[in-house]
Amino acid sequence: MTAPSASDLPGRPGDPLRGAHVVVGVSGSISCYKAVEVVSRLVQAGAIVDVALTGHAAEFVTPLTFRSITARQPYLDMWSAHGDAGEPHVELARRADLMLIAPATASTLGRITHGLADDFVSLTALATTAPLLIAPAMDAQMWEHAATQANVATLRERGAQFLGPLAGRLASGRVGMGRLMEPEQIVDAARARLGRERGDLVGRRVVVTAGGNREAIDPVRYIGNRSSGKMGYAIAEAARDRGADTVVISTVSLPVPSGVRVVAVESHAQMMDAVMRECAEADALVMAGAVADYRPATAADHKIKREAAGDIVIPLVENADIIASTPTTSSRGTLVKIAFAAETDDLISNAVSKLKKKGARMIVANDVSATDAGFGVDDNRVTILNDEGAREDLPLMTKYAVGHAILDRLRPYLQNPLPGA
Ligand SMILES: Cc1cc2nc3c(=O)[nH]c(=O)nc-3n(C[C@H](O)[C@H](O)[C@H](O)COP(=O)(O)O)c2cc1C
Structure with a gap:
């Protein structure tokens, strides 16, 4: 044997x-x-x-x-x-x-x-x-x-x-x-x-966001996006498998990997609150969730009636950038931030400018116009860029494998002493 x-x-x-x-x-x-x-x-x-x-x-x-x-x-x-x-x-x-x-x-x-x-x-x-x-x-x-x-x-x-x-x-x-x-x-x-016995992220706390925000128009309607949350859950699963204390701040209901803590949110404002709270004691934030850039200026407190409205215009106001607003320190020391860029064109130049604006150490760029990768499917093809100018184009792989690839590159940035060490 x-x-x-x-x-x-x-x-x-x-x-x-x-x-x-x-x-x-x-x-x-x-x-x-x-x-x-x-x-x-x-x-x-x-x-x-x-x-x-x-x-x-x-x-x-x-x-x-x-x-x-x-x-x-x-x-x-x-x-x-x-x-x-x-x-x-x-x-x-x-x-x-x-x-x-x-x-x-x-x-x-x-x-x-x-x-x-x-x-x-x-x-x-x-x-x-x-x-x-x-x-x-x-x-x-x-x-x-x-x-x-x-x-x-x-x-x-x-x-x-x-x-x-x-x-x-x-x-x-x-x-x-x-x-x-x-x-x-x-x-x-x-x-x-x-994973908790022998993973290489034992003692680390990793916060991941998953899914897209829903911004209320009225009690029954919202503005949303096509993010399925699968990428975020796959990263959370990979982090859990490596022994990290893992929290997923999620707008979707997907099967929860054993040992992963879920904080359910819906709107941008709820996600912002949860990220601030959870990151206060974390080593890393992986912002895989598709954050709403805009929200209706006001949400009606009753269902907007068709006959009463005719054509309607809904003014949108800009939401704050969650990852850019998150401090780069936590009670653990440094909070390493990893951003995501879902783009349909100019993928790399958009990603590079986002990396700087968001104060992230890395950005994971994916072309969401591809049909075999990105939103809703189990695979993804990403490019990882870091703040030192390195660029890696990874082949099409499962989102779980992408999760590990991100965590492999995150690990060297985790310099905080382990709790209790
Ligand atoms: C049809 C049948 C079903 C049983 N199901 C259970 C069970 O689900 N849980 C349990 O504790 N004992 C159950 N028992 C009783 C145990 O089989 C019995 O206590 C036995 O001594 C357990 O031995 P073991 O723990 O060495 O396998 C069942 C017994 C029979 C005949």
Whole structure:
């Protein structure tokens, strides 16, 4: 079971799961079938996954299923030989970058809390020093029982991170607390945790804006723009994957990467307030949001009626430039500002003049008239210019990859001492 080289791995470069060794412990819950999807998603993200099952878990889902997905022999019977390792649980525990128990039964929680190590899941959980993530699943009464709650509190105190459970419909038919968190969320939480363990932006706080402003004409109408927010969310996801404490100030509702804090705004004025507040304690601001340059001079407090109006003219007044108005210092020291320029013509000359006006260290220019890149799609083709005159034309790539490219270039500018250092 030698580790494959990075280029052989599936998944996206920059994803902390890629190449990470994840041990998934599976215990005997009706939701074991969802563990199959958790493992499949981890493998697709490029993780090297070893599955350990309790005997009861193997009643619900066979080791063969996991072996087929991981191409690795699952760990089930402590007393049979497993590969070359003399003490397979010690070897497994030592190799793990992360241990995830999904689903965790009430019984398995109890065994780990009390140091009982009589199956491969509890044995490995006790033997490893890797971060332990636990996704419980059980009926609401079992979850709420004082014994379970005491075990959860003890495990939390010892550093275990709990993922869920969620409230909802349970296998018993009742509705309550105890559903296993969705596989996609579990995997994203594992990714976020690995980023926080070993990313190169751990200790940094990065603020990203995403989406376009809506400037009210009346209570139901607004002036907006075509920004989808995807670029901002992709940068936030990349920053989160590198361990940054990440805030996205957003005008859109897109799936939120686990661990990213969202501040929902709509208008330019709300975005300005949020940027000022969040940047007061940040290391970097990446202004990927499409800020409204103008707003209606007044917003009607009632819906403007068609018959009453005929043709109408809406006077617009200029909005302040948010990034130019943001100080270049924060409680952390320097605030590194990165601007975006979405242009349809004269891309580079417009970007260079914006860079200077905004007091930014870098500007990311993209031609939003292209059909394969820019607004609304998952890819982007950008040119990055910095305040020392360097210019880089990057090829068409995913917005997530653009996010990493921006953060690679941002990192050398982050000179503030790390908090607590
Ligand atoms: C059909 C069925 C479904 C079960 N689902 C759960 C569950 O979701 N959560 C739980 O804590 N126990 C559940 N149990 C009980 C556990 O399987 C039982 O406590 C077992 O001892 C757990 O062992 P393990 O933690 O070693 O896998 C279920 C039992 C059966 C028969």
